[in-house]
Amino acid sequence: xxxxxxxxxxxxxxxxxxxxxxxxxxxxxxxxxxxxxxxxxxxxxxxxxxxxxxxxxxxxxxxxxxxxxxxxxxxxxxxxxxxxxxxxxxxxxxxxxxxxxxxxxxxxxxxxxxxxxxxxxxxxxxxxxxxxxxxxxxxxxxxxxxxxxxxxxxxxxxxxxxxxxxxxxxxxxxxxxxxxxxxxxxxxxxxxxxxxxxxxxxxxxxxxxxxxxxxxxxxxxxxxxxxxxxxxxxxxxxxxxxxxxxxxxxxxxxxxxxxxxxxxxxxxxxxxxxxxxxxxxxxxxxxxxxxxxxxxxxxxxxxxxxxxxxxxxxxxxxxxxxxxxxxxxxxxxxxxxxxxxxxxxxxxxxxxxxxxxxxxxxxxxxxxxxxxxxxxxxxxxxxxxxxxxxxxxxxxxxxxxxxxxxxxxxxxxxx
Amino acid sequence: xxxxxxxxxxxxxxxxxxxxxxxxxxxxxxxxxxxxxxxxxxxxxxxxxxxxxxxxxxxxxxxxxxxxxxxxxxxxxxxxxxxxxxxxxxxxxxxxxxxxxxxxxxxxxxxxxxxxxxxxxxxxxxxxxxxxxxxxxxxxxxxxxxxxxxxxxxxxxxxxxxxxxxxxxxxxxxxxxxxxxxxxxxxxxxxxxxxxxxxxxxxxxxxxxxxxxxxxxxxxxxxxxxxxxxxxxxxxxxxxxxxxxxxxxxxxxxxxxxxxxxxxxxxxxxxxxxxxxxxxxxxxxxxxxxxxxxxxxxxxxxxxxxxxxxxxxxxxxxxxxxxxxxxxxxxxxxxxxxxxxxxxxxxxxxxxxxxxxxxxxxxxxxxxxxxxxxxxxxxxxxxxxx
Numbered sequence: 001x002x003x004x005x006x007x008x009x010x011x012x013x014x015x016x017x018x019x020x021x022x023x024x025x026x027x028x029x030x031x032x033x034x035x036x037x038x039x040x041x042x043x044x045x046x047x048x049x050x051x052x053x054x055x056x057x058x059x060x061x062x063x064x065x066x067x068x069x070x071x072x073x074x075x076x077x078x079x080x081x082x083x084x085x086x087x088x089x090x091x092x093x094x095x096x097x098x099x100x101x102x103x104x105x106x107x108x109x110x111x112x113x114x115x116x117x118x119x120x121x122x123x124x125x126x127x128x129x130x131x132x133x134x135x136x137x138x139x140x141x142x143x144x145x146x147x148x149x150x151x152x153x154x155x156x157x158x159x160x161x162x163x164x165x166x167x168x169x170x171x172x173x174x175x176x177x178x179x180x181x182x183x184x185x186x187x188x189x190x191x192x193x194x195x196x197x198x199x200x201x202x203x204x205x206x207x208x209x210x211x212x213x214x215x216x217x218x219x220x221x222x223x224x225x226x227x228x229x230x231x232x233x234x235x236x237x238x239x240x241x242x243x244x245x246x247x248x249x250x251x252x253x254x255x256x257x258x259x260x261x262x263x264x265x266x267x268x269x270x271x272x273x274x275x276x277x278x279x280x281x282x283x284x285x286x287x288x289x290x291x292x293x294x295x296x297x298x299x300x301x302x303x304x305x306x307x308x309x310x311x312x313x314x315x316x317x318x319x320x321x322x323x324x325x326x327x328x329x330x331x332x333x334x335x336x337x338x339x340x341x342x343x344x345x346x347x348x349x350x351x352x353x354x355x356x357x358x359x360x361x362x363x364x365x366x367x368x369x370x371x372x373x374x375x376x377x378x379x380x381x382x383x384x385x386x387x388x389x390x391x392x393x394x395x396x397x398x399x400x401x402x403x404x405x406x407x408x409x410x411x412x413x414x415x
Numbered sequence: 416x417x418x419x420x421x422x423x424x425x426x427x428x429x430x431x432x433x434x435x436x437x438x439x440x441x442x443x444x445x446x447x448x449x450x451x452x453x454x455x456x457x458x459x460x461x462x463x464x465x466x467x468x469x470x471x472x473x474x475x476x477x478x479x480x481x482x483x484x485x486x487x488x489x490x491x492x493x494x495x496x497x498x499x500x501x502x503x504x505x506x507x508x509x510x511x512x513x514x515x516x517x518x519x520x521x522x523x524x525x526x527x528x529x530x531x532x533x534x535x536x537x538x539x540x541x542x543x544x545x546x547x548x549x550x551x552x553x554x555x556x557x558x559x560x561x562x563x564x565x566x567x568x569x570x571x572x573x574x575x576x577x578x579x580x581x582x583x584x585x586x587x588x589x590x591x592x593x594x595x596x597x598x599x600x601x602x603x604x605x606x607x608x609x610x611x612x613x614x615x616x617x618x619x620x621x622x623x624x625x626x627x628x629x630x631x632x633x634x635x636x637x638x639x640x641x642x643x644x645x646x647x648x649x650x651x652x653x654x655x656x657x658x659x660x661x662x663x664x665x666x667x668x669x670x671x672x673x674x675x676x677x678x679x680x681x682x683x684x685x686x687x688x689x690x691x692x693x694x695x696x697x698x699x700x701x702x703x704x705x706x707x708x709x710x711x712x713x714x715x716x717x718x719x720x721x722x723x724x725x726x727x728x729x730x731x732x733x734x735x736x737x738x739x740x741x742x743x744x745x746x747x748x749x750x751x752x753x754x755x756x757x758x759x760x761x762x763x764x765x766x767x768x769x770x771x772x773x774x775x776x777x778x779x780x781x782x783x784x785x786x787x788x789x790x791x792x793x794x795x796x797x798x799x800x801x
Contacts, residue, residue, distance in 0.1 A: 058750065058757065098750055098757075101613065102704050102711065106476065106747065113472040130612040131706050138626045152537045190602050191611035196538060219599060220611070 042141070043116035044345045048089045051076065051332075052111035054122035054132070054143075059099025060221065060246065064324070065124045067276055068146060069094065070315050071325035072121050075332035078310070085336045086345070093117060101131040108132040112139045118345045119144065119335055121328065126150060126192045133158065142347055144335055146328035148271070148293070150196035151404040157347070159354070160374045161331040161366075162324060163294050166403040169197050171379035171396050172241075172269055172292035173204050181238040181267070182210040187228060187252065188243035190217040197243050197271070200406070200415065207411030213237045218244065223251035229259045232266070242270040249273060253285035263288030269381075275320035278388050286384040293323040294377040295363035296390045304362035320389070321362075330361045334368060334375070367399065374402030453733075454647065461639040471628045478635040478703040480743040481642050485696035487724045487739035488645045488732065489689030494721065495729035496653060497685040498665030500583075503590025504693045504720040506597050507565035509712030511694030513601075514564055515701045516614035517548060518557030523618045525552070533616070534609050545607050554621060558698075565694030566687050573686040577679035582668075591714055598713035613708020620702045631703075638699045642736070645692055649732055652688070661685055693720070722761060725768045728775025738775060 043050065053072050055065040076092045084090060093115045095107035104123065111117045112135070119142040123129045126149055136143045136157040143155075148163040176184070186201060188194025198215055205212050213235045216228045229252070232240055244252055249270070256268070269290040275297050278286055297308060297320050307329065311321050334357055339345055342353035355370025367376040376399035382390035406412035465477060486504055493499045520532035529536065531544055551557045572593070576586060601608045608614070623630045652658055663671045664678045671678050701707050710716070720739075721729075727738015742764070750757040768775055772782065 096750055100710060101615075101708055102479075102706050103747075103750075105704065105706060106479075109472055109475070113470070125611075127612045127708065127710070130615050131708075134616040134705055190599075192538075192605060195605045195610065199538075217603070219602070 041116070042112075042118040042345060042347075044088070044118060047087075048091045049085070049345060050091045050093050050115050050117045052108075052115060052117035052120035052122070053092050053094045054097055054104065054107055054111060054120050055094070056099040056124065056128075057094070057096040061097075061099040061124055063280075064246070064276065065097075065099075065122075067319075067322065067325050068122070068124065068328045071311065071321075071329040072146075072332060074311055074314055075329045077314075079332065079336055085339050086343070097123070097128055101125075101127045104128040105131045105135050108135040108143075109139075112136075112141045117141070118339075119350075121146070121331055121335075123147070124324070129153075129158070140347055142335075142350065144328075144331035146331050147324045148327075150193045151406065152196065154372055154404055156351070156373075158373065159331065159334070159368070160372075160402075160404075161334060162327040163377055163379070164374055164402050164404040165197065165200055166406055166409070167294060167377045167379050167400045168271060168292050169200055170204065170406075170409070171400070172271065172381060173201060173208070173210075175292075175381045175394055176239055176241075176269065177208055177210060183236065183238040184210060184212050185232050185235050185237040185240045186212060186215040186243070187232065187240055188215075188217055189220050189222075189245040189248055191220055191245070193245070193272075194243035198241075200412070201241060203415050204411060218248055218252075220245065220248070222248050225252045225255040228252070229255045229261070232256075233259055233261060237266065240266060240268040242268050243272060244270070245272050249277060250281050250285075253281055253289075257285050263290075274322035274324065275388070275390060276322050276325075278384055278390065279320060283384065283386060283388040287386055289384050290393075291382045291384065291390055293380055293382065293390075295323045295326040295361075296380065296382050296392060297321045298382075298389050298391055299363055299380070301362065301364060303360050303364075307362040323363075326362050330359055330363075330366060330375075333359050333361075334366075338368070365399065369402050372402050372404055374404060376401055450650070454643070458643050461643065462636060465639070466632055466635065471631060474635050475631060475703065476744075476747060478631075478638050479700065480740040481635075481638045482696045482700040482703060483720065483723060483739045483743045484736040485638075485642050485645055485699070486693045486720045487727070487735040488642070488649050489692035490721055490724040490739075491729055491732050491735035492649055492652065492661075492692075493685045493689035494724065495731070495735060496658065496661045496665065497682055499682060499686055500587040500721070501590055501686070501689060502587045502721060503592075503594040503717050504689070505594040505712035505714075505717035506590075507569060507690040507693035508697035508700070508716075508720070509597060509601075509707065509709075510565045510568060510697065511561040512697030512701050512707035512711070513608070513614065514551065514557055514560040514694075515698035516617070516707045517551040518554060519617040519620065519701065520614055521548065521552045522554070522621075523616075526619060532614075534612070534614070535606065538606050538610075548607070561698035562691045562694050565690040565697075569687045569690030570683065573683040574679075577682045577686075580679075591717065594712060594717040595714050598709040601709040601712075609708070611709060613706055613710070614701075615706040615708070617702065617705055625702060625705070634699075634702045638703060641695065641699060645695075646732060646736060653732065657681070657684070718765075719761075722765045722768075724775075726764050726775055728777025730774060731777035734775050734777025738777075 053069055055069040056062050057066060057069065073092060076090050079085060080089050093111060095111055097104040097107055108120065111120050121144045123132060123143070123145050124147050129145055132143060133155050137155060141157060143158045144161060145158055146161050148168050151165040184201065184205065186198045188198060194217065202212050214231055216231065218225065218228065267290055269292060271292050273291055274293060307326065308321050312319055337357045337359060338350045338354045341357065342349040354368050354373065357368040359366050364378055369376060378399050379396040380392050381394040383393050385391050406415060466474060469477060486508060490501060490504065493501045524530065524532045576589060581589065602611050604610065617625055619625060620630065620634065625631065660676060660681050664681045668678045697707065723739030723742040724735035726742055728734025746757060749760065772778065774782065
């Protein structure tokens with residue numbers, strides 16, 4: 001069937017291709033000046049400017065990220081109603097990250113290059129943030145990241161409006177220590193946040209006379225917790241530090257209750273369960289358990305009353321507000337304040353203007369720390385109530401200065 | 416077709432089947448040059464036209480789709496020709512990708528005067544650089560490993576599996592289990608593999624700055640040329656004696672064994688070559704997309720690798736590659752407009768392709784033609800294999 005001619009034709013084609021490839025132009029070598037590599041400039045010419053909203057609207061993360069998306073849209077709507085930013089209306093452009101990290105990188109590039117956005121708001125998981133970080137750095141475009149995370153990061157093109165570890169994990173440990181709960185059992189999902197958080201917890205425990213009796217990880221999405229709960233029960237711990245994420249919490253707390261464990265006998269302190277999750281896990285499994293965040297729907301203050309009312313008016317009376325939603329909401333307002341202080345949408349000018357920007361947020365007053373591009377936030381420990389909300393039982397008394405690398409803590413020196 | 420019977424060896428057409436040879440001389444002449452002409456046209460489009468008309472961003476996307484196309488070349492060989500339902504290509508894609516990513520990470524670290532990649536500095540390795548990272552600092556070793564490592568794993572696994580005559584669903588399940596196991600293992604090794612985050616944030620590619628759009632275009636050209644070369648090589652394999660033997664094993668393994676061949680070896684070659692192609696695709700994916708992570712190599716992406724080939728036509732090389740590219744493109748484009756619906760559509764495509772159009776879109780013409788003629792040629796299609 002295949003004659004010699006066919007083969008020769010193929011070979012000729014191949015060698016032509018090879019030559020073509022070898023002749024193609026070569027770009028800059030590493031280490032050389034890449035200022036020309038900066039991507040498409042944001043478009044600020046018209047009387048509207050586009051802002052990118054990058055959340056998972058499909059896939060496993062959609063259940064959490066859609067609420068953040070809603071909060072972002074609410075903030076944009078409020079800003080537009082109040083006259084926009086520098087006299088320009090904001091036009092939100094939504095892209096679906098689809099709970100898939102390379103998709104996040106692709107859509108981030110699309111927002112910057114195709115939509116020419118002036119800033120982007122979104123991402124939830126650390127993996128998605130790590131995937132888009134090089135995209136924003138390469139294009140010198142800004143991302144506002146609204147979720148508490150594991151710290152150890154400080155990108156020049158990301159603003160972090162959620163808590164870093166010294167505003168959530170460390171205060172939670174301080175609280176447990178003060179309560180005399182010094183023997184801990186660590187349970188977490190198997191990914192970067194729990195593993196890093198647990199490393200910090202173990203280092204803290206060693207320096208503060210606390211004891212870690214066990215450490216277990218379940219794959220993301222796992223619903224099999226009989227073994228882990230049995231180990232927790234027989235370990236003799238005072239408290240469980242829970243960094244499980246998403247659906248796994250449902251299975252874990254059901255198993256926990258059916259093993260006869262309660263908040264009174266062995267309290268669980270969770271750092272990834274907010275109002276939205278309480279609803280889906282079921283209040284009967286969670287009542288009395290502890291959480292660590294910077295904001296609750298019940299946080300007092302006029303700013304929060306306004307936020308909750310506006311959110312429920314837009315998305316439904318029974319919809320709770322949570323910490324990541326609030327952090328997303330304030331991130332848009334913080335960006336607006338930065339742009340107005342800078343008098344320009346220019347990324348470098350906005351960054352230069354960021355230090356000391358204040359906003360009367362639902363969680364209380366927040367201040368941007370220009371050096372780390374994080375936000376001063378108050379830590380709050382809460383207890384799940386019978387009605388499914390979270391009541392604050394302790395707070396840090398005032399905003400804590402962000403310290404993503406825990407440089408200001410002696411015990412964290414060898415982390 | 417109604418007057419002459421086709422010789423049995425030519426049963427499955429290698430390319431979209433030629434029309435009935437009504438004008439024998441012209442038909443044969445065209446037939447001879449059709450493949451190289453189509454190949455050259457494809458080459459001109461991919462290497463010549465695409466970089467000129469597409470923006471940096473679109474070209475980057477195309478580079479990603481072409482990587483999936485390279486995997487599809489291997490899938491077409493192993494599944495389309497060899498009947499091996501390779502549902503674990505993510506393993507080989509991942510091995511190739513990680514081998515490349517480890518080298519790029521080490522090269523980036525060396526460029527900034529560090530001994531450890533950035534994520535290891537953050538998440539901590541107690542004993543410095545792990546021993547199994549060290550050889551990847553050598554570019555030649557890393558490049559070789561992107562292909563050798565997947566092929567070695569495939570050879571080992573294939574030798575065990577095919578000798579024991581494990582096939583069909585059992586082989587598919589085994590492949591899937593391996594993909595799941597590798598993904599879970601990578602997630603657990605956060606300090607040395609980056610865990611769920613995977614490896615990301617590459618600065619350079621063998622001395623070239625990846626942040627420079629011109630170099631990104633170069634990466635695209637390398638990928639396009641690799642795809643074309645592998646398609647040419649696979650085609651030669653398809654039409655060789657080995658290709659015929661592979662189809663024979665797919666259609667009747669017992670008969671091939673009675674003829675004195677060892678079907679295990681025939682299958683092993685297809686499996687190992689497909690693994691090498693997936694490994695190379697993974698390695699090229701890394702500089703093009705800028706990330707490799709366990710989420711890219713587990714069960715779901717492994718199934719994704721075969722869906723494109725199934726939709727386009729697994730037994731047809733061009734069909735499989737175009738199918739893979741089209742499905743990847745549709746995923747990017749449709750998921751914007753219809754976020755929650757895409758997954759369902761993907762599943763539906765797979766079911767329809769496997770259930771109603773086993774030869775994929777590439778066989779649509781043949782199927783339609785057969786349906787038209789089958790009414791007056793009852794039973795005549797018995798010898799045609801799809």
